[in-house]
Amino acid sequence: MATLQTRASARLMMTPAVVLLLLWMAVPLSMTLYFSMLRYNLLMPGMEEWAGFLNYRFFLTDPAFLTGLLNTLLLVGGVLLISVGGGIMMALLLDQPFFGQGIVRLMVIAPFFVMPTVSALVWKNMLMHPVNGLFAWIARTFGLQPVDWFGEAPLFSIVMIVSWQWLPFATLILLTALQSLDTEQKEAAEMDGAGAVSRFIHIVLPHMARAITVVVLIETIFLLSVFAEILVTTNGGPGVQTTTVTYLVYVQALLQFDVGGASAGGIVAVVLANIVAIFLVRLIGKNLE
Amino acid sequence: MARAVSTRTRLTFTVIGWLVGFVIFFPILWTVLTSFKSEGAAIATPPQFLFFEWTAENYVEVNSRSDYLKHFMNSVVISLGSTLLGLLIAIPAAWAMAFAPTKRTKDVLLWMLSTKMLPAVGVLVPIYLLFRDAGLLDTRIGLVLVLTMANLPIIVWMLYTYFREIPGDILEAARMDGASLAKEIIYVLTPMAVPGIASTLLLNIILAWNEAFWTLNLTAAKAAPLTAFIASYSSPEGLFWAKLSAASTLAIAPILIMGWFSQRQLVRGLTFGAVK
CATH class of the missing domain: 1.10.3720.10 (MetI-like)
Structure with missing residues (x-):
C-alpha cells in the first residue's frame, strides 16, 4: 500500500509529463480554434479581422474538400483492406513451421522501418516508372502494355506504396495474436473432424478479432495523417486527384499562407480523427483493467 | 504436444514463405543493388540484377x-x-x-x-x-x-x-x-x-x-x-x-x-x- 509520502512524490513525478502534454495539446489547439474564426492571411499582415464561421463555410463547401475527403476515405479504406487482408494471410503463413522462418519474418517486417520519403521515391521511380521501371519491364516481358501508374491511377499508386509500408505492422501484430492461440483448442477441433476452413472461421478468426480491431483503429489514426508519400510523389495532383484532407490543410497553410482557412481545415481533421480515436481509447481502456 | 508435420508440407510452405518474403523485401533489396550501379546501369532495360559492374562511386x-x-x-x-x-x-x-x-x-x-x-x-x-x-x-x-x-x-x-x-x-x-x-x-x-x-x-x-x-x-x-x-x-x-x-x-x-x-x-x- 502506498504511503502518504509516496503518493505525494508520485504526484510530483507525474507533474512534468502531464503539464507539458497539457500545454502541447491545449495551447496550439486553442490557437487553431481562434485562428479558424479569423480572416488571416500571412501575405496580408495587419488585415486580420473576425470572420465567424466563414472559414468553415469556405473550407467545407470548397469542391477540393469533398474530393479530399473522398480521397482520404479511399486511401484509408484501400490501405486497410490490403494491409489487414494481406496481414491475416501473412500471419497464417508465418505461423506454419518451415525452413528459414526467422529470416523470412525479418524480410517481411523490413518495410515498416523504411522512412516514408525513401519508400515513396523508390517505388515511384525505380519500380513504377512507366519506361525504365521494373514493373514496366515485367509487363513488357509478358507482352503487355506498361502501366503509367502515377499518370493513370495516381491515388491507387499511393495506396500501393502505403500498403507496402503498413502490411508488416498488421502482419506482426496479427501473428503475435495468432501465436497466443491455445493449440489444444485447435487440435481438439481437428480431432472432431473440423476442416481447415471451418477451423479458421470458427476458432482462429474469433480469437484474432480483437487484434484485428486494434490494427484497424491504429492504422486509421496514422493513415489519416499520411503526408510525405503524397508530397514527394504527386504533390496532391494531378489536379486534386491525390489531395487528402491533411494535404489540403498543408497547401492552404504553407503554400497559400491562408492561416484562417487552414486552421478551419485543421479543426475538421481533428474532428475526423477523434471519431476513430474515441473507439480506440475505449478499447484500450477496457484492456487496462 | 507438437503437431507432426510432414516433410512435404514443410517444404511447400518453405517455398511459398520464401517467395512471399522475397517479393515483400524486394524493393529494399533493389534499392541496395541499384546503389552499387552506375547511373547508366541503374536505368538499363532489361534491368541488370546481379551481373553489372559493381561500383561504390555513388556513395563517394x-x-x-x-x-x-x-x-x-x-x-x-x-x-x-x-x-x-x-x-x-x-x-x-x-x-x-x-x-x-x-x-x-x-x-x-x-x-x-x-x-x-x-x-x-x-x-x-x-x-x-x-x-x-x-x-x-x-x-x-x-x-x-x-x-x-x-x-x-x-x-x-x-x-x-x-x-x-x-x-x-x-x-x-x-x-x-x-x-x-x-x-x-x-x-x-x-x-x-x-x-x-x-x-x-x-x-x-x-x-x-x-x-x-x-x-x-x-x-x-x-x-x-x-x-x-x-x-x-x-x-x-x-x-x-x-x-x-x-x-x-x-x-x-x-x-x-x-x-x-x-x-x-x-x-x-x-x-x-x-x-x-
Missing part, C-alpha cells in the same frame, strides 16, 4: 557533394535528443503510475494516449507561427522539442506496461528493510527496469528517425534530417536513381537493423499494450 559522390553527413548528423541528434528528453520526462511519470496508482491513473493514461491521436495537421499552423516568432524554424532544438512532445505519450505508455510487470512485493520488501525512496529506485527498481527502458529507447529512436510530417514542414536547408534530404530527390535529381539509392540505403540501414532487433517490442509499443 553522395557523401562529398550534398552535405550528406550533415543531414545524417541532424537525424542522429534529433532522434536521439527527442528520445532521451522524452525518457527523462516519462520515466518518473510512468514509475509513479505503475507503483503508486490512484483512481485517476487510468484516466490520465488514456488522456495522454488521446493527445497522440490528435492529427499533427490540426496544430500545424500555430506551431509553425510560434516557431517562426521564437526563431525555432529550421533548428535542431525546435525539432527535438516537437518530436519529444509527439512521442511522449508512446514513451510513457511503453514504460508503464513494462514497469507494471515488475512485482510490487520486491519494493515492499526493500521498504521493510528500511530502504529510502532514493535507494529503492537506484538499487531495486533500476536494474529491473533497464530492459524496458532500453526497448522504449530503441522503438522511439526508430519512430523519430522516420518521422516525416514535422521534419518536412519545419526544416529547410540547415536542420533538415534525412527524411527531408531524401525528399529533395523528388525533383529533377530524382532522375539519378543510383545516387538516390545510395543515399536511401545509408538512411535506412541503421534503422532497419535496430528495427530487426526490436520487433518484439514493436508490437507492444505500438498497440499500447492492447496486444502482447
Whole structure:
C-alpha cells in the first residue's frame, strides 16, 4: 500500500509529463480554434479581422474538400483492406513451421522501418516508372502494355506504396495474436473432424478479432495523417486527384499562407480523427483493467 | 504436444514463405543493388540484377557533394535528443503510475494516449507561427522539442506496461528493510527496469528517425534530417536513381537493423499494450 509520502512524490513525478502534454495539446489547439474564426492571411499582415464561421463555410463547401475527403476515405479504406487482408494471410503463413522462418519474418517486417520519403521515391521511380521501371519491364516481358501508374491511377499508386509500408505492422501484430492461440483448442477441433476452413472461421478468426480491431483503429489514426508519400510523389495532383484532407490543410497553410482557412481545415481533421480515436481509447481502456 | 508435420508440407510452405518474403523485401533489396550501379546501369532495360559492374562511386559522390553527413548528423541528434528528453520526462511519470496508482491513473493514461491521436495537421499552423516568432524554424532544438512532445505519450505508455510487470512485493520488501525512496529506485527498481527502458529507447529512436510530417514542414536547408534530404530527390535529381539509392540505403540501414532487433517490442509499443 502506498504511503502518504509516496503518493505525494508520485504526484510530483507525474507533474512534468502531464503539464507539458497539457500545454502541447491545449495551447496550439486553442490557437487553431481562434485562428479558424479569423480572416488571416500571412501575405496580408495587419488585415486580420473576425470572420465567424466563414472559414468553415469556405473550407467545407470548397469542391477540393469533398474530393479530399473522398480521397482520404479511399486511401484509408484501400490501405486497410490490403494491409489487414494481406496481414491475416501473412500471419497464417508465418505461423506454419518451415525452413528459414526467422529470416523470412525479418524480410517481411523490413518495410515498416523504411522512412516514408525513401519508400515513396523508390517505388515511384525505380519500380513504377512507366519506361525504365521494373514493373514496366515485367509487363513488357509478358507482352503487355506498361502501366503509367502515377499518370493513370495516381491515388491507387499511393495506396500501393502505403500498403507496402503498413502490411508488416498488421502482419506482426496479427501473428503475435495468432501465436497466443491455445493449440489444444485447435487440435481438439481437428480431432472432431473440423476442416481447415471451418477451423479458421470458427476458432482462429474469433480469437484474432480483437487484434484485428486494434490494427484497424491504429492504422486509421496514422493513415489519416499520411503526408510525405503524397508530397514527394504527386504533390496532391494531378489536379486534386491525390489531395487528402491533411494535404489540403498543408497547401492552404504553407503554400497559400491562408492561416484562417487552414486552421478551419485543421479543426475538421481533428474532428475526423477523434471519431476513430474515441473507439480506440475505449478499447484500450477496457484492456487496462 | 507438437503437431507432426510432414516433410512435404514443410517444404511447400518453405517455398511459398520464401517467395512471399522475397517479393515483400524486394524493393529494399533493389534499392541496395541499384546503389552499387552506375547511373547508366541503374536505368538499363532489361534491368541488370546481379551481373553489372559493381561500383561504390555513388556513395563517394553522395557523401562529398550534398552535405550528406550533415543531414545524417541532424537525424542522429534529433532522434536521439527527442528520445532521451522524452525518457527523462516519462520515466518518473510512468514509475509513479505503475507503483503508486490512484483512481485517476487510468484516466490520465488514456488522456495522454488521446493527445497522440490528435492529427499533427490540426496544430500545424500555430506551431509553425510560434516557431517562426521564437526563431525555432529550421533548428535542431525546435525539432527535438516537437518530436519529444509527439512521442511522449508512446514513451510513457511503453514504460508503464513494462514497469507494471515488475512485482510490487520486491519494493515492499526493500521498504521493510528500511530502504529510502532514493535507494529503492537506484538499487531495486533500476536494474529491473533497464530492459524496458532500453526497448522504449530503441522503438522511439526508430519512430523519430522516420518521422516525416514535422521534419518536412519545419526544416529547410540547415536542420533538415534525412527524411527531408531524401525528399529533395523528388525533383529533377530524382532522375539519378543510383545516387538516390545510395543515399536511401545509408538512411535506412541503421534503422532497419535496430528495427530487426526490436520487433518484439514493436508490437507492444505500438498497440499500447492492447496486444502482447
